Amino acid sequence: xxxxxxxxxxxxxxxxxxxxxxxxxxxxxxxxxxxxxxxxxxxxxxxxxxxxxxxxxxxxxxxxxxxxxxxxxxxxxxxxxxxxxxxxxxxxxxxxxxxxxxxxxxxxxxxxxxxxxxxxxxxxxxxxxxxxxxxxxxxxxxxxxxxxxxxxxxxxxxxxxxxxxxxxxxxxxxxxxxxx
Numbered sequence: 001x002x003x004x005x006x007x008x009x010x011x012x013x014x015x016x017x018x019x020x021x022x023x024x025x026x027x028x029x030x031x032x033x034x035x036x037x038x039x040x041x042x043x044x045x046x047x048x049x050x051x052x053x054x055x056x057x058x059x060x061x062x063x064x065x066x067x068x069x070x071x072x073x074x075x076x077x078x079x080x081x082x083x084x085x086x087x088x089x090x091x092x093x094x095x096x097x098x099x100x101x102x103x104x105x106x107x108x109x110x111x112x113x114x115x116x117x118x119x120x121x122x123x124x125x126x127x128x129x130x131x132x133x134x135x136x137x138x139x140x141x142x143x144x145x146x147x148x149x150x151x152x153x154x155x156x157x158x159x160x161x162x163x164x165x166x167x168x169x170x171x172x173x174x175x176x177x178x179x180x
Contacts, residue, residue, distance in 0.1 A: 009154055010175035012167075015135070018151040019048070022133060023055035025149050026102065029131075036100045037065045041117050042088050044106035045069075047168040048135060052104060067092040069103070074116035096125030106164040108134040108150065111143030136175055138162050 010018065030036055038053055040046030046068045053064045070088045103117050114132060121130065137150035154162050156177055165174045 009136075009152060009177065012173035015151075015173045015175065018135065019051050020055050022135075022149050022151055023052050023059055026052070026131075026133065027056065027059050029148070030100065034100045034128075035098065036102060037067065037094060037096070038102050038104055039067045039069045039092065039117075039121065041103060041105040041113060042068055042070045044164055044166055044169065045104045047166050048106060049102075049104040050168075052102075052133070065094045067094065069117055069120055071113060071116040071120050074119045076112060076116065090120065090124070092124050096121070096127040098128050100129045100131065101127040102131045102133050104133050106135050106166075107162045108132070108137045108145070108147050109140050109162070111141050111145035114145045115143055135164060136162050 026036075036056075038049040038056075040049030046066075049066050049068075053066045056062075056064045068089070068091045070090045072087045101121065103114065103121070105113060105117075108114065118130065121127070131148040132145070133149040134147045135151045136154050137147050137152070138154045138156045140156065152175075154175075154177060156162060159180055160177050161180050163176050163178050165172050165176075167173050
């Protein structure tokens with residue numbers, strides 16, 4: 001996996017190539033008997049999961065179900081949030097039982113989003129296996145959580161963040177490191 005530094009670690013072409021590679025890497029890690037489903041963590045994980053499903057179908061010839069997971073009510077900082085949190089729907093139109101669930105998100109940072117996603121996921125069923133796929137894995141973990149598959153690793157200086165832009169949400173694709 002490439003290690004990125006600088007203000008623009010991923011342009012639109014690199015993002016597409018990275019998602020294709022992640023799809024191929026996922027196929028290589030799956031056992032032939034595994035039934036896989038993708039769950040995008042709202043908000044940017046969902047369009048990434050949908051794109052991955054397209055690449056997986058092209059690679060395998062089989063459709064991969066995609067759902068969405070809203071973690072708002074599972075966050076450990078919910079009581080610290082100002083105002084009312086915006087809760088979006090969780091949509092899992094398939095069973096999780098005996099399936100391999102791939103949680104998809106844009107950036108893995110502290111690990112707290114993934115911890116909340118695991119709590120939310122288990123309220124909807126007990127999958128055979130859970131994997132984590134992220135576009136960018138950055139420094140700064142607070143919980144012992146790691147990605148099974150990551151598009152790139154980014155060392156981020158203090159006071160900076162990894163910003164992922166997706167054409168479905170932001171009108172353009174790209175990953176940058178920005179000052180907060």
